[in-house]
Structure formats: structure tokens, C-alpha cells
Amino acid sequence: MDGSTAAGTDARGWTARCRIAIALWLLFGLVVWNDVFDAAVVQGGRDYLTAQALHLQGAGPAATIPGVMRPAIATGAWQATACGAIVAATGLLGVWIASRRRAADLAARRE
Secondary structure, eight states, X not given: OOHHHHHHHHHHHHHHHHHHHHHHHHHHHHHHHHHHHHHHHHHHHHHHHHHHHHHHTTSXXXXXXXXXXXXXXXXXXXXXXXXXXXXXXXHHHHHXXXXXXXXXXXXXXXX
16 A cells, blocks of 8 residues: 555544544534523513513513513524524634645645
8 A cells, every 4th residue: 555545544533533523513602592592581581570570570561472482582592593693603614724724734734
């Protein structure tokens, strides 16, 4: 087996590992999105219960579920998208940097 065949096999293996890393970082970004969105929706539910309890005690206006949850869902969607995108972008940037370094190493070996 000559050196070019081994380098080609190594490059293909590296490409497969990069694709797996990309998929995992995208999945991790989705998990972060889901967690942040879920936390915002749960907080909206708590805010509704607090507002309704205050209303029943005569200390606040009546609260409706849509009135409290729509802003919570909208805010949660923006926050979740920002957090998930930051996580995914950071991971993808790391994979890109690693692949560029690996490509430079392989090119140096060929010379």
C-alpha cells in the first residue's frame, strides 16, 4: 500500500467524522433550542398562575391564558432560536477550523 492510498483513506475517514460532528452539533443546537423554549413556556404558565392568584385575591386584573402565554411563547421562540443558533454556530465553526487544519496537515504530508 503506497502513501497516497493511505492518505486518501484517512481523508475519507476524516470527512465522515466531520459530517458526524456537524450532525451532532446541529442536534445539540436543537436540544438547546427545545430546552430554552420549554423553560420560557413553563415560566409563562407560572406567570399566568401568579396573575390569576392575585386576581382571585383582589390584588390584580383578570388574566387569560392567551393573554399571558402568547407573549411568553413569542419571547421564548426568539430566545430559544438565539441560544440554539449560537451553540450550533460555535460547534460548526469548531468543526470548520478543525477540518481546515486537518486539510493543511494532509497537504503538508503529501509534500
